Amino acid sequence: MMEKAALASASVLAASACFALGMYVMRRNRHLSGSRAFFVVAITAALAALFDFLTITSPDADEARLFARGLVLTTTLLAAAMLHLASIMPFERKDPWAVRHRWGFTAVAVALSAAMAAGGIEVAEDKYGWWLRLNTPSLLWYASIVLIFLASTIVLTLSYWRERSAVERRRLLPLIAGMAVPVFSTLLVVPTVMSEAIDPPLLSAIILSTCLFVGYGVIHQKLFILEPVEEHVQGGSSTPGVKAGGSVLVETKKDDLAYRMFVNEIASGGQGLLISRRHPDQLRETYGLMNTPMLWLTTKPGANRVDPSSLSLLLHSVLAFLDKSAEAVILLDGLEYLETYNGEETVMRFFYGLQDAITVTGSKLIVSVDPAALDPHFLPRLEREMSVIEK
Numbered sequence: 242m243m244e245k246a247a248l249a250s251a252s253v254l255a256a257s258a259c260f261a262l263g264m265y266v267m268r269r270n271r272h273l274s275g276s277r278a279f280f281v282v283a284i285t286a287a288l289a290a291l292f293d294f295l296t297i298t299s300p301d302a303d304e305a306r307l308f309a310r311g312l313v314l315t316t317t318l319l320a321a322a323m324l325h326l327a328s329i330m331p332f333e334r335k336d337p338w339a340v341r342h343r344w345g346f347t348a349v350a351v352a353l354s355a356a357m358a359a360g361g362i363e364v365a366e367d368k369y370g371w372w373l374r375l376n377t378p379s380l381l382w383y384a385s386i387v388l389i390f391l392a393s394t395i396v397l398t399l400s401y402w403r404e405r406s407a408v409e410r411r412r413l414l415p416l417i418a419g420m421a422v423p424v425f426s427t428l429l430v431v432p433t434v435m436s437e438a439i440d441p442p443l444l445s446a447i448i449l450s451t452c453l454f455v456g457y458g459v460i461h462q463k464l465f466i467l468e469p470v471e472e473h474v475q476g477g478s479s480t481p482g483v484k485a486g487g488s489v490l491v492e493t494k495k496d497d498l499a500y501r502m503f504v505n506e507i508a509s510g511g512q513g514l515l516i517s518r519r520h521p522d523q524l525r526e527t528y529g530l531m532n533t534p535m536l537w538l539t540t541k542p543g544a545n546r547v548d549p550s551s552l553s554l555l556l557h558s559v560l561a562f563l564d565k566s567a568e569a570v571i572l573l574d575g576l577e578y579l580e581t582y583n584g585e586e587t588v589m590r591f592f593y594g595l596q597d598a599i600t601v602t603g604s605k606l607i608v609s610v611d612p613a614a615l616d617p618h619f620l621p622r623l624e625r626e627m628s629v630i631e632k
Contacts, residue, residue, distance in 0.1 A: 245297065245370040248445070252294035255449035259287040262456050269466045270561060273554075275544035276465045278329060282322045286448050289315040293445045297370035305364040305371035312373070313382050314358040316444070320389035321350030323420055327393040330400050330413065330544050357382045390423040409522075415458030419451040463534075465544065467558060469512035469566035470532045476508030477501050481630055483570070488596055488606040490627040492620075497527075498630070499609035503572040504528050506605060511570035514562050516555070518575040521545070534562070538575045549575075549582040552591040560598050569604035571595075576623075577614040585619045596626060 263283025270276045292312035299305035325346060360378035364371050373379050397417045401410050426447050458464040480502040483489050491499040507513045513533045517524060521535040536558065537546045547555045563569050573595075580588050599606045608627065612620055 245368065248369055249294055249297050251449060252290050252297060252445040255445040255452060256287045256290035256294065258449060258452045258456065259283045259290060262452060262459060263287065266459060266465045269468070270558060273465065273467065273545065273547075273558060275326075275329060278322070278326045279459075279465045282319065282326050283452075285315055285319040285322050286452065289319050290445045290448050293448075296364070296372065299364075299371045302364055302366070302371070305366070306362060309362050309364050309371075309373050310358040312444070313360075313362060313379075314354045316386055317354035317357050317382065317389075318350060320386040320393075320423075321346070321354070323393045324389055324396070327396040327400070327416075327420065330397060330416070353385070357385065387424055387427055390420055394420045394424055412458060412462040412464055415454050415462060416464060419454035419458070422451045422454065423447055467514070467534050467536075467545070467562055469514075469562065469569065470534065472507050472513065472530060472533045474504055474508050474529050476505045480505050482506075483605040483607060485603040485605065486600045488599055488608065488627040490623055490629050491607060491609045492612045492629060492631045493609060494611050494613070499572060499574060499607050500524075500528055502607055503570060504530070506570040506607075507533065511568045511605065512566045513570045513572065514559065516547075516559070516571070516573045516575065518578050538578055549579050552579065552583055552587060556591055556594050559595060563598050563602045563604055566604070569602065570607070571599070571604065572607045572609070574609040576608060576610050580615065580619060585616055585622075588619075589622060592623070592626070 260283065263280045266276050266283070267280045271280075289312060292308050292315055295308040296305050296312055299308055325343070357378075360382070361376065362378055363374040363376055365374045366372075394417060397413060397420060401413045401417060426443060455464070459466065463470075478501070480498065481489070483502065483506060489502070491502070493499070503513060503515065507530070513530070515521075515524060515530070515533060515535045516538065517535065518538050521537055524535060525531060535545060536555070538549050539546050540548055547558070559571060563571075576588065576592075579591070583591075596606065598604075606627075608623070610620070610623070615623075
């Protein structure tokens with residue numbers, strides 16, 4: 242009875258931890274694609290741990306078999322969700338099939354999960370409670386999810402080696418470790434199968450271990466979270482200042498005045514958020530902004546990237562950032578790009594909402610534009626709303 246209670250407690254703990262972690266990420270930044278993908282992973286993991294608890298504590302074989310099918314279903318979906326999450330993490334390569342055809346990927350994942358759950362799942366009972374009997378269908382299920390987790394680990398490891406930013410590479414390590422836990426768990430399961438020994442079910446322990454690794458990345462490394470940070474950066478030559486609650490429009494073709502203004506504001510104690518068409522790695526290398534959060538305006542999917550047509554998501558992400566910072570400084574470089582995808586009126590509505598939030602929170606906004614790239618009627622409307630610096 243004590244063994245059964247201990248396993249049941251581990252299942253409840255794993256379910257609670259995964260649910261809490263998913264809700265934490267969604268509460269922080271529910272508008273980022275990486276946050277939403279992680280939420281699906283966390284909730285699926287919580288459901289898997291819950292089904293593990295229900296299976297262990299079932300009163301009879303029929304209920305145990307029913308909950309065991311739910312366990313097989315949710316763990317297979319969890320593995321597929323992990324693979325999708327790994328596919329959208331930041332590194333440069335052609336978009337993977339899981340991202341380009343996400344609905345097809347979802348359909349395949351659901352079909353595979355349903356097929357595994359509908360197979361010849363059998364259960365057995367011992368001092369640890371009810372557990373999944375290791376027969377051919379259950380071993381096929383276990384081998385399938387281990388292979389999917391292995392693929393996720395490989396994808397993330399490739400991401401780690403191709404990522405140029407030391408900060409992003411460091412942030413990927415906890416996620417890689419978490420995804421590798423189910424793979425290395427086979428080292429414990431295989432001897433059990435070969436010897437036909439009776440060992441306690443380890444699924445919830447595996448889920449909890451994965452959750453702890455990923456939780457460290459979320460809490461300590463700010464995975465999937467857009468948080469204000471203090472950046473220790475050296476200011477450069479003197480640049481025009483920005484008043485609290487003010488907005489500045491820097492009209493320039495190639496000069497980096499807007500970026501130098503942004504760096505100087507951060508060097509003076511501001512907490513920055515940089516939104517740009519330029520790749521974050523290039524900006525970090527050029528301006529020494531190792532910790533400052535950045536959003537890359539691109540149609541390529543990935544963490545900390547925003548589709549230019551999703552202005553509402555971009556605005557909500559910025560507003561969430563402003564709510565968390567007492568001295569926020571926002572640099573927006575790419576207004577011309579946003580106009581291409583949305584049109585003048587839509588971009589102006591986005592800008593009005595952003596500027597109102599800047600004023601109310603006493604934050605600072607720097608917008609860099611190439612006057613020649615904007616619609617002739619668009620630029621005067623911006624100039625009426627902001628202080629103008631021509632370079």
